Amino acid sequence: EAQVTQNPRYLITVTGKKLTVTCSQNMNHEYMSWYRQDPGLGLRQIYYSMNVEVTDKGDVPEGYKVSRKEKRNFPLILESPSPNQTSLYFCASGFGSTGNTIYFGEGSWLTVV
Amino acid sequence: GQQVMQIPQYQHVQEGEDFTTYCNSSTTLSNIQWYKQRPGGHPVFLIQLVKSGEVKKQKRLTFQFGEAKKNSSLHITATQTTDVGTYFCAEANTGNQFYFGTGTSLTVIP
Numbered sequence: 001e002a003q004v005t006q007n008p009r010y011l012i013t014v015t016g017k018k019l020t021v022t023c024s025q026n027m028n029h030e031y032m033s034w035y036r037q038d039p040g041l042g043l044r045q046i047y048y049s050m051n052v053e054v055t056d057k058g059d060v061p062e063g064y065k066v067s068r069k070e071k072r073n074f075p076l077i078l079e080s081p082s083p084n085q086t087s088l089y090f091c092a093s094g095f096g097s098t099g100n101t102i103y104f105g106e107g108s109w110l111t112v113v
Numbered sequence: 114g115q116q117v118m119q120i121p122q123y124q125h126v127q128e129g130e131d132f133t134t135y136c137n138s139s140t141t142l143s144n145i146q147w148y149k150q151r152p153g154g155h156p157v158f159l160i161q162l163v164k165s166g167e168v169k170k171q172k173r174l175t176f177q178f179g180e181a182k183k184n185s186s187l188h189i190t191a192t193q194t195t196d197v198g199t200y201f202c203a204e205a206n207t208g209n210q211f212y213f214g215t216g217t218s219l220t221v222i223p
Contacts, residue, residue: 042216048209050209058210059212102146103158105155
């Protein structure tokens, strides 16, 4: 089954404790991306990647890192989480951002206290 | 970043009534994509429009792209309870950045 898998789905952590949210897709997609969703702000792009070892900043990259060492994986790293990073995070993938369907993962609820 | 404005933010309709959400930009859009997110779910791609004046239909859903490619609309005819959710428009620019609208949350009253 074609899918985008994120882990963990729910996490409560403390300020400053490094965490990684993993994202994996089984559709051989070149394009992968991370978004955060906040009430009233819609979905905002954090980082995206067009292929292995190619990553670019989206609209709100501050406080986040990503890596793309393999085509199927695109982890989101919060080196020193802060409460303003409490949000719902989505990973997405597709063959390209234009002209192709983008598939979203189920989402990861992150709370930083 | 580029702004894509979406209105209304919320819409309550009686089942069977029509519903429309609008997406507007101050700049010309490369394309427009529409997504639906059910409560507690993740966004699901519905459609992409690329050409000026383009109109596409999916059963009771009609999608339009403005002639100037600065606005788009999604119209649902005779809403059903299964239409409940938040509808987002988004532009994917040529640099592969996505700009989402703030979404319209649709409630359908049985």
